[in-house]
Amino acid sequence: MSLKNDIAVEARRLGFSLFGVLEPNTPQHYEVYERWVAQGKHGEMGYLETERALAFRKDPKLVLAECQSILVVGWPHTPPGLSLLEMETDRRKPRGRIAAYAWSEDYHDVIPNRLKELVGFIENHVGRPVPNRWYTDTGPILERDLAQRAGLGWIGKNTCLINPQQGSFFLLAEIFLGITLEPDIPFSADRCGTCTRCIEACPTACIQADRTIDASRCISYLTIELKGAIARDLRSQLGDWVFGCDVCQLVCPWNQRFAQQDRSDRREIQFEQPYLIPDLALSPQEFNRRFRGSAVKRAKRRGYLRNITVALGNSGYTSAIPQLVKSLNEDIEPLVRGHAAWALGRLNGEPARRSLEEASLVEKDSYVLDEIRFALGD
Numbered sequence: 001m002s003l004k005n006d007i008a009v010e011a012r013r014l015g016f017s018l019f020g021v022l023e024p025n026t027p028q029h030y031e032v033y034e035r036w037v038a039q040g041k042h043g044e045m046g047y048l049e050t051e052r053a054l055a056f057r058k059d060p061k062l063v064l065a066e067c068q069s070i071l072v073v074g075w076p077h078t079p080p081g082l083s084l085l086e087m088e089t090d091r092r093k094p095r096g097r098i099a100a101y102a103w104s105e106d107y108h109d110v111i112p113n114r115l116k117e118l119v120g121f122i123e124n125h126v127g128r129p130v131p132n133r134w135y136t137d138t139g140p141i142l143e144r145d146l147a148q149r150a151g152l153g154w155i156g157k158n159t160c161l162i163n164p165q166q167g168s169f170f171l172l173a174e175i176f177l178g179i180t181l182e183p184d185i186p187f188s189a190d191r192c193g194t195c196t197r198c199i200e201a202c203p204t205a206c207i208q209a210d211r212t213i214d215a216s217r218c219i220s221y222l223t224i225e226l227k228g229a230i231a232r233d234l235r236s237q238l239g240d241w242v243f244g245c246d247v248c249q250l251v252c253p254w255n256q257r258f259a260q261q262d263r264s265d266r267r268e269i270q271f272e273q274p275y276l277i278p279d280l281a282l283s284p285q286e287f288n289r290r291f292r293g294s295a296v297k298r299a300k301r302r303g304y305l306r307n308i309t310v311a312l313g314n315s316g317y318t319s320a321i322p323q324l325v326k327s328l329n330e331d332i333e334p335l336v337r338g339h340a341a342w343a344l345g346r347l348n349g350e351p352a353r354r355s356l357e358e359a360s361l362v363e364k365d366s367y368v369l370d371e372i373r374f375a376l377g378d
Helices: 003-013 030-038 051-058 082-086 107-126 143-149 197-201 219-225 232-238 253-258 276-280 284-290 295-315 318-330 334-347 350-362 366-376
Strands: 018-022 069-076 132-135 170-177 241-243
Touching (some): 018 143, 030 051, 069 143, 107 132, 107 170, 219 241, 219 295, 232 295, 241 295, 276 295, 276 318, 284 295, 295 318, 295 334, 318 350, 334 366, 350 366
Antiparallel strands (some): 018 069, 069 170
């Protein structure tokens, strides 16, 4: 077999379900990215608009000067059952949703080791050190563009890379290499056709006509990347999502056709959909223990509990009022106290209103006071 074929076989042994190669040329979608940033659709992720970020995404050789080939691999994760779109819950124990990729061990802790092994295999095969640099969702590159040019699939209307055999429930990783490998044929077909299910299903209408996302409206951005308060006009649209969102993938026909297949490469589920009321009571130490090894830790405690309060406010479950009151009065984070106030205002009722009025007399933080006044309708 050729070197490329040997690498592909090893990649599969390491757990990657997709493999492709491309040359390090300017990405076809760079102008789309540049326009997206100029329009401010990246929210508060300022690192995406720096001169370095733009330059590196335009020229892959700035990532690795010796680069001659780029490997792109796909790492499958357990696709959720489609029934999650209508997940039932005990009214006494409301639950939230986390994105499917976060049900298993954090891929940032798993994939890099596999990439290192793959680089070691390549170096052993060629008998010398090979200049390399690898990324998994961490580098200044346009990885979906790279994946499309490596033949792995097309960029769908929901902006996810979709593979015709595997759908879109996989993660991408890349290795920039200082050796030449035969490139694959780019995936040129657009198999979304006239389908607009993802656009119609998006709770916050964040999917744009040019196959980009308005990050400032995307639930994944709002529950993970956003560090401050969630805009009030968007909170009700988050529903019960507390970390990420899978809606645009769950409704995609390509996932409905393929994501439910019984595949041997599914990852073991380690983190179930959380019970909201107990999780709102997590101390910093308990949060760290509960989500050790989980991608959820990226949101940090303050962000996760902020999301929990919003989900409880949307739940309609008055059983959540006592814990929301406790969070309003005692949580160390103003961000959590403020969103707890909003949730209490949304659940309404005499106990919630009385607690808000009492909190308004003792709260010192101006942001939290503003949320309390809004919740009271002042």
